[in-house]
Amino acid sequence: MLGYVLRRLVATIPVVIVVAVVVFLLARLAGDPASVIAGENATAEQIAQIRNRLGLDQPLLVQFARWSWSIAHGDLGVSIFTNTPVAQLIVQRIGPTFSLAVVTIVLAILLGIPSGVLAAVFVRRVPDRVIMMLAVAGFSIPIFVLAYLLILGFAISWPILPVQGYTPLARGVLPWLGNLILPGLALALVYAALIARTTRAALLDVLAEDYIRTARAKGLLPREVVWLHALKAASVPIATVIGIGIALLVGGAVVIETVFAIPGLGRLTVDAIARRDFPVIQGVILLFSGIYVLINLLIDLSYTWLDPRVRFT
Amino acid sequence: MTEPLLRIDQLRVRFDTPEGVVHAVNDVSFQVGAGETLAIVGESGCGKSVTALSILRLLPSPPARLAGGSIRFQGQELTSLGETALRQLRGDRIGMVFQEPMTSLNPVLTIGRRLTEGLRRHHGLSRRAARERVLALLERVQIPDPSRRLDQYPHELSGGMRQRVMIAIAVACAPSLLIADEPTTALDVTIQAQVLDLIGELCEAMGTAVILVTHDLGVVGDVADRVVVMYAGRVVEDAAVDDLFSRPLHPYTQGLFAARPNLTPTVAGQRARLTEIPGMVPSLRAGVTGCAFAPRCRAATAQCRAQTPLLRPFDSSGHAVACHHAGGDA
Ligand SMILES: Nc1ncnc2c1ncn2[C@@H]1O[C@H](COP(=O)(O)OP(=O)(O)OP(=O)(O)O)[C@@H](O)[C@H]1O
Numbered sequence: 001m002l003g004y005v006l007r008r009l010v011a012t013i014p015v016v017i018v019v020a021v022v023v024f025l026l027a028r029l030a031g032d033p034a035s036v037i038a039g040e041n042a043t044a045e046q047i048a049q050i051r052n053r054l055g056l057d058q059p060l061l062v063q064f065a066r067w068s069w070s071i072a073h074g075d076l077g078v079s080i081f082t083n084t085p086v087a088q089l090i091v092q093r094i095g096p097t098f099s100l101a102v103v104t105i106v107l108a109i110l111l112g113i114p115s116g117v118l119a120a121v122f123v124r125r126v127p128d129r130v131i132m133m134l135a136v137a138g139f140s141i142p143i144f145v146l147a148y149l150l151i152l153g154f155a156i157s158w159p160i161l162p163v164q165g166y167t168p169l170a171r172g173v174l175p176w177l178g179n180l181i182l183p184g185l186a187l188a189l190v191y192a193a194l195i196a197r198t199t200r201a202a203l204l205d206v207l208a209e210d211y212i213r214t215a216r217a218k219g220l221l222p223r224e225v226v227w228l229h230a231l232k233a234a235s236v237p238i239a240t241v242i243g244i245g246i247a248l249l250v251g252g253a254v255v256i257e258t259v260f261a262i263p264g265l266g267r268l269t270v271d272a273i274a275r276r277d278f279p280v281i282q283g284v285i286l287l288f289s290g291i292y293v294l295i296n297l298l299i300d301l302s303y304t305w306l307d308p309r310v311r312f313t
Numbered sequence: 314m315t316e317p318l319l320r321i322d323q324l325r326v327r328f329d330t331p332e333g334v335v336h337a338v339n340d341v342s343f344q345v346g347a348g349e350t351l352a353i354v355g356e357s358g359c360g361k362s363v364t365a366l367s368i369l370r371l372l373p374s375p376p377a378r379l380a381g382g383s384i385r386f387q388g389q390e391l392t393s394l395g396e397t398a399l400r401q402l403r404g405d406r407i408g409m410v411f412q413e414p415m416t417s418l419n420p421v422l423t424i425g426r427r428l429t430e431g432l433r434r435h436h437g438l439s440r441r442a443a444r445e446r447v448l449a450l451l452e453r454v455q456i457p458d459p460s461r462r463l464d465q466y467p468h469e470l471s472g473g474m475r476q477r478v479m480i481a482i483a484v485a486c487a488p489s490l491l492i493a494d495e496p497t498t499a500l501d502v503t504i505q506a507q508v509l510d511l512i513g514e515l516c517e518a519m520g521t522a523v524i525l526v527t528h529d530l531g532v533v534g535d536v537a538d539r540v541v542v543m544y545a546g547r548v549v550e551d552a553a554v555d556d557l558f559s560r561p562l563h564p565y566t567q568g569l570f571a572a573r574p575n576l577t578p579t580v581a582g583q584r585a586r587l588t589e590i591p592g593m594v595p596s597l598r599a600g601v602t603g604c605a606f607a608p609r610c611r612a613a614t615a616q617c618r619a620q621t622p623l624l625r626p627f628d629s630s631g632h633a634v635a636c637h638h639a640g641g642d643a
């Protein structure tokens with residue numbers, strides 16, 4: 001098991017290298033930061049000076065080598081706008097994004113799994129039809145439309161929740177949650193729809209299995225059969241789709257943080273791209289890819305716990 | 314006469330499928346006395362499993378539908394029983410063993426979890442007490458090293474071992490009736506006899522009656538007290554095992570005996586040839602008029618094709634047959 005984890009981690013090294021190259025090139029594609037820093041009326045000479053200071057006049061290969069070298073030493077570089085170390089910027093902004101992610105995933109699971117179970121139990125009957133219709137809606141409504149609808153509903157027409165902003169957890173669970181419920185919900189619905197569909201499909205497969213008949217022949221209650229015997233057997237695809245959801249969260253978080261004015265990593269990224277602040281862009285994307293790789297590993301490891309037939313050696 | 318343990322009367326089961334209604338079980342009647350072993354035999358698709366599963370109402374519904382008849386168990390009518398009351402019978406007074414030990418055990422739950430569940434539900438035992446009982450039970454079904462097995466998963470056990478676990482689950486609450494649907498078909502020949510012996514011993518010790526669904530007439534001769542022969546969803550013959558073996562009355566039963574590969578070597582050291590019953594099992598989609606076996610029967614007459622023979626007593630020993638011509642005359 002430990003050997004497996006180590007091997008998986010080693011296997012991610014090439015992935016990380018490829019990601020680093022792509023991130024590096026993408027950040028360059030954002031455009032020349034020197035002209036942004038220098039302002040509209042700058043002379044060519046001033047721009048050249050800035051390019052020289054940032055090392056942008058060096059060949060790409062040299063720039064990449066320098067950047068990799070410092071990354072390898074744990075140095076993500078310094079923002080070319082605020083002169084703050086990128087690591088420090090990330091630490092400042094990670095709390096709200098992490099909170100948003102946790103609330104979103106919890107909401108998605110709480111909405112998705114019971115709906116999926118209900119749909120499977122009442123397959124092709126009214127509850128199933130309604131839930132699957134809502135799931136299609138959850139897929140097709142863009143996140144920002146949903147966000148504005150929720151704001152309109154629960155913050156303006158019926159003002160029970162704040163419109164925007166973020167309160168750190170340190171100032172109390174309720175204020176923290178109050179600020180995160182609407183953005184979390186807006187973000188969670190699409191994942192809840194995904195989880196519900198997967199749960200339904202996986203559970204339908206399992207409910208047709210012989211061992212469900214065995215469980216019923218034993219005289220168990222239908223709810224014991226479904227929630228204990230069947231759901232556990234269906235958990236691997238469900239865990240997979242939850243993991244994918246977490247990994248996909250990043251894109252949605254950028255939109256939601258903007259709509260709800262949450263000072264998180266998404267906002268940091270958007271601002272950095274607008275300013276072509278490439279050390280920040282590179283740092284944040286690298287962080288996200290690291291998290292992505294880690295989550296994938298955790299999902300795979302969860303299989304051994306969910307399904308005893310899976311063994312990693 | 315006292316009421317038998319289980320009495321099935323004119324049972325009818327239909328499947329509503331997109332292609333039409335399947336008449337899977339037609340007017341099936343038989344009885345099982347307390348402590349008795351009844352074998353149900355017949356070709357694949359003749360409705361043995363459907364009959365067995367409908368007793369505890371374990372068929373998927375839809376498509377399955379009980380279209381008529383009565384099932385009385387210990388004087389209680391099961392066909393009209395509510396789900397809750399039925400659930401109290403399942404696994405407690407009536408246990409079931411299924412054909413496929415590979416797929417009939419949930420792969421993600423431990424053996425111990427599954428075994429203790431029924432006991433805790435029906436007898437309200439604590440986790441600890443249930444575990445004790447289960448250990449004793451596993452020893453009784455001859456599973457070596459039972460305390461280790463409790464924490465294992467089905468895939469860690471062999472097929473025979475799994476079927477022993479299935480049996481342990483089925484008899485955990487000492488039921489009055491055990492329904493075993495081809496419990497050994499999926500097992501190695503060497504294991505089959507052991508598992509059957511085990512079922513026999515356990516049920517004899519507990520006074521449990523058994524309904525044994527099987528293809529194997531050899532097995533029937535070894536373990537059954539009575540035999541019900543089914544064909545195309547109907548009972549065609551019902552007799553005590555000795556009567557059936559000494560004097561099979563229905564042409565289909567006679568065909569089954571003839572089709573049995575005789576494994577005892579003949580004088581010349583050769584084995585007797587297997588005589589197949591010619592023809593195919595009829596489709597159960599259309600309600601059959603006349604005797605369902607008539608198209609395959611050498612002795613079939615116009616009457617056989619026109620009129621469905623009913624199961625009627627042939628003699629006073631309780632030997633019954635559904636054939637117009639059984640015993641030579643009409
Ligand atoms: N879910 C179902 N939907 C439609 N028809 C079904 C269904 N289950 C069983 N049947 C039909 O009922 C008939 C009886 O099936 P059953 O499983 O009882 O046969 P069996 O005697 O147990 O055969 P085997 O020896 O192969 O187990 C078959 O013709 C089958 O086509």
Ligand SMILES: [Mg+2]
Nearest residue numbers: 361362363494
């Ligand atoms: Mg069968």
